[in-house]
Amino acid sequence: ETGVTQTPRHLVMGMTNKKSLKCEQHLGHNAMYWYKQSAKKPLELMFVYNFKEQTENNSVPSRFSPECPNSSHLFLHLHTLQPEDSALYLCASSQALAGGPNTGELFFGEGSRLTVL
């Protein structure tokens, strides 16, 4: 497999369910990201991990819980979600910055389309 792979591609869950989104990157990158994409809104950065350490939490509600066991895998654990959390959740990876110049190119997965009933 190549690139960034996300599973599942589609998920329907009730507000009381617990589910997880999975992301795996095969690019040798050391930074991974979760973004939320809603209709008519810009991409919203949720979490950033550099070398498995969380370096950014963009004021995300605690019902979203990320996990990064290694530089190639990223999870987003979901519990007690609300209908307004329905969106496309995109995982991305890049080379982490070390204070130097970087184009910031993100490589995205195809996303997990989440519907909360």
Added chain:
Amino acid sequence: QKEVEQDPGPLSVPEGAIVSLNCTYSNSAFQYFMWYRQYSRKGPELLMYTYSSGNKEDGRFTAQVDKSSKYISLFIRDSQPSDSATYLCAMKLQGAQKLVFGQGTRLTINP
């Protein structure tokens, strides 16, 4: 005021037309400017990037940055139906990791 403003469209043009997509931004410290293309049911992919001001050309695509006006553009010449997608502008500060995205413009090229 949003950091990055982008008209969401939709924009529909005939095949062969020249397409102009634009974004404005408020933070004059942005140094890297990018355009991502997102096909339906796919993730965004980097199309072009530009550092600071100026133009960059790649085939039928030209990216322009006007830092004095805080305005960036993407031109598509001889547009093709395969160019139909959502185009997202993005930008970031030098040395920063976080990209700030525009809303995206949905473009349709009609055969």
